[in-house]
Amino acid sequence: MLAWICQLLGGVPDPDVILTNATIYWLTNTAASSARFCYENHHAEPDGEPTAFPLGLASFAHDFRPLRRFAERGHKNIVSLGECDPGSHWAPDATDLLGEDLRSFFRRVR
Structure with a gap:
């Protein structure tokens, strides 16, 4: 489970964050x-x-980077496909970048 959590959290250097997430998954089954x-x-x-x-897609550092050709298999109206270098697997770690990506998406679909 720790290997899976480390993969999900990517480059999070804080062992407390990794252990906290693993503990939550373990204790809540x-x-x-x-x-x-x-x-x-x-x-x-x-x-x-x-x-x-x-559809708008965003990926952050240490997360899976969606490829347009794979995304287009299930979606034919991809408006934006953003890649943000900071952040981690969890988008809220980079709230300013996530907010700007969302604003940019909605400006395009107005």
């Missing part, structure tokens, strides 16, 4: 359901036609 969600998303085939609604 939610690691399996969270891992299953990740597994099923990874192995899922897109259903039917790609979605047509406007």
Whole structure:
């Protein structure tokens, strides 16, 4: 579980953050359901036609970087695909960048 948490949190250098997250998953017995969600998303085939609604994607440092060609398999109206270098796996770690990315997306779809 610690290896999985370290992968999720990427380059978080603070062991207290890693241990706190692992403890929460362990004590609430939610690691399996969270891992299953990740597994099923990874192995899922897109259903039917790609979605047509406007979509914005953002990724942060130490997180999976979405590739446009993979995103387009399930979505045909990708308005923005932002990559932010600071932050971590959790977007709220970079609230200013997340806020600007959201504002930029909604300016484009007005």
